[in-house]
Amino acid sequence: MDRIQSFAEDQAEILADEYRAGRVSRRQMLAGLGALGLAAVAPGAARAQARPEVVVVNFGGEAVPAFREAFQQPFVAGGGRMVIDGSGPSNGKIKTMVQARNVTWDIADSGVAGTGELGPLGLLEEIDYSIVDRAKVDPAFTYKFGVANYMFSTVMAWDTRKVTGKPTLADFFDIQKFPGRRMLRRSNQGMLELALLADGVPADQLYPLDMERAFKKLATIKQHLLFWNSGAESQSLLRDGEVVMGLLWNTRANLLKRDGGGRMDYTYNQGLLQPGLWVVPKGNPAGKEAFRAIASMQAPEGQVKLLASMGNGPANPQAASLVPAELKAVNPSDPANVAVQAKISAEWYEKNGAAALQRFLDFISA
């Protein structure tokens, strides 16, 4: 890992680990990876040669062969054409491609930092909502340059040997009450929001973020903070007892709780709900076919499979009724969990994301 890991990058890693540990079958892994990318094949796709090839890019690893086996083949059988590319669609790479007028990707796995930085620069296609169905996504997560593919959360987790009862975010900042080191992500997204929630800002009045206040709050515990770069690191810092509380992704928090034998716990209370977004680079080779592929991924069945294997929340609200009872508690987009969380504002990130990241890195390295 040579830079701060994105949520999507971490997902491929979790799935590979789970498969190796024998906790998910190959079939489940493929289904999960497929839901991450392409959950269902558009029905009635018979015009084989007329359809251009769709290149879907994610963050690679085991996700690539799995995508091929599970989704490229049925897609081809259904008359579509698809290639899976695992080379990692960072903002910088998308910018390079679009500026060189040599775009080879159609759909990229991104987030609000992607739409926020690339959208205003004219590097992304607008999502065609005549093809992609707005009704199949929470309206808070349909944007001009990106549309939700799955949901995840930034949550608080703790070591129950050191932190007793049901701690709140305010306790995260109370070193007297629960002595020990705390852990944040090495990036602003989610961290500033949770600092403000801890300081008493109501969830529905978070944005625009009061950065002064957030950094002031973080400064109160700065000497006790460690910062994680990758999801795996966040998991091991808590597991190894290097920190007693941490803010991390719900997927990693869930693994800690499941594998910790009761030692670890986490809560969605005062968490931040964030979308994984599909974006389409400007001038993508397959044109509108990309949006047909995105539309096919909105099918709830695949999204629920992804929740079962990896803990990613379905972006389609209609999936809620399909979620088995035992998975509701871990689902970040379960109505009960959504109710206690704040929602990220992509609009704010578009205007302030880069400056906030810069300031956050300044803050932690000062």
Place this chain on the structure above:
Amino acid sequence: MRRPAFGETGIYWMLVMPALLMLIGFYLFPLVRVLWVSVMEPTPGLGNYALLFTNSSIHRVLLTTLRICLLTTAITLLLGYVVAYVMAQASERTQRWMMLGILLPLWISVLVRAFAWVTLLRRQGIINNSLMGMGVIDDPLPLIWNELGITIGMVHYMLPFAVLPLLTGMRGIDRRCLAAARGLGASRMQSFMRVFLPLSLPGVVGASILVFIFSLGFLVTPAILGGGRTLMIAEYISVQILDVVQWGVGTMLATTLIVFIFALLGLLARVVDMRRLFGAT
């Protein structure tokens, strides 16, 4: 006797021409583009370079980088000198084993080595656990998540890059000079301080600059062993290019770094014979 049409050097030039063209096409051209972007984005001019003087976060990153790299270089040189000195005196057989010990870590990924250090240095790591088990300490020592951890990791990585040039230098020292010094009545210490050390200095300067330049590009080790609290210039550039897509700032810093490194290499070339340092002779 007729001279060849191109002259003698002309033929050599033709031999190196393919390699030279490749360098220009695949190395020099992209570098020039980096320079170009740094003065053209977001607006033409030297605005990005002005940030070098006005932007406090860039100042901090540069100072942190400089501090860590200088500290790493100093410690690496000290340790590397001792190792190289012992090696230069050792028997052929011992030298081969020592060389293996020095080269082996070079083949292990920097990421793996960083995590290996985490395992050793953390609160419940091997070092702290054994020290507490023996009753030497009551609380774990803060060996990691700070600049101490970073320095340990970086020195470990850099040692071979110091030992090898130092050793080359020391092997070139004529032992008869030392024998002569002893013969003229110098003590062991005196003959080391006044004969061996000055003769090995070109190697020291070369190794220092090599280690320093390598250290400048570090990003994985500081990010992991520093607990995420240290930001060095290589990572800062990567954030500018890949995440916040402010290519003007990123390329400006990259250009500055390259100019700085070339300046150091220029300095190096004045002090030592570069061909010997890199083992060409």
